[in-house]
Amino acid sequence: MRAARVRPTSPEGTPYGFPGNVAPSSAIEIHDDVPKPQISKPGELLVQVKASTVYKDNLEWNELYPPSHATLGNDFSGIVVAIHDSEQDFHVGDHVYGMTHANRGGAWAEYAIVTTEEAVKKPDNLSWEEAAAIPGSALTADQALFRHVGLETTAAGNGGQKRVLITGAAGGIGTFLVQFAALAGHHVVAASSSNEQNESFLRSIGAHEVVDYKDFGALDKVDVVVDSVGFQVLADCWNVVKQDGGTLLSFDACSWGYREAHKEQGISKGKEGVRALYMIAEPSRDSMARITEHVEKGNIKGRVAKTVSLNDVREAYESAHSRGLGHGKIVVLI
Structure with a gap:
């Protein structure tokens, strides 16, 4: 599958890490041969990602730097394509949205594993782009x-x-x-x-x-x-x-x-x-339930400043540091 990942070391072989050696935007690379993730335990859903977002400080997150390549992207909207045998609250075909934990990311990819604590069902009055623009913020x-x-x-x-x-x-x-x-x-x-x-x-x-x-x-x-x-x-x-x-x-x-x-x-x-x-925000079904209620009542909505393709996430990350995008998020269409 296609995914945007962060190279773990500089061209000279120095490991990236926060705060001493934060990866530059040039370390974000598009890979076409990333293995499709597989459900391995109860509480996991496999989601076909439709949209994600760009966080302007994502490369400064300490959780980003495991020994191997990390896939960025925490906000997601998409379709459940596989569930664990024990799952009862979600079904294949459900339209969902939410935020993955900071230590995993994974949404800048065609498919992502999310947990049942990280996902809720997407209201019908939200597009994929609008839904992705809401959860993290x-x-x-x-x-x-x-x-x-x-x-x-x-x-x-x-x-x-x-x-x-x-x-x-x-x-x-x-x-x-x-x-x-x-x-x-x-x-x-x-x-x-x-x-x-x-x-x-x-x-x-x-x-x-x-x-x-x-x-x-x-x-x-x-x-x-x-x-x-x-x-x-x-x-x-x-x-x-x-x-x-x-x-x-x-x-x-x-x-x-x-x-x-x-x-x-x-x-x-x-x-x-x-x-x-x-504080650092954490996935929460309780929080997302309150947020979804506001969405359904029309109290809030997802604001999209612009959309980009997965191929353009590096440039989008760089532009997230600039002004003039309006009152909304940069959304990545997967």
């Missing part, structure tokens, strides 16, 4: 807000409303964060690099306030910050979150270890009162 948003931060899923009217700042709000994950927090009844402050470009869009999906990063100093303090940008934006967030009982969560790959780094540098005034969290 939506799962991250759902788990950040409701599992890790612990926000109420129905805050309106019960006194559980929080003031929530979301950075990177116009990005792939940020848009779901804005929508889920607003749908749950929280007051959403959406931050991006350009109000001129993004304010109308962000308000249209539920933001109550929209702010440019350079205007953080004028913000009233927030109960929760969910950061998807990292770097200087994350550093500035310490001054925005309430310093007595506030929560700051980041999941950007570059933010790994930010809590420990601040401890090593000495905790400045107020930071000892902030709950600082880092």
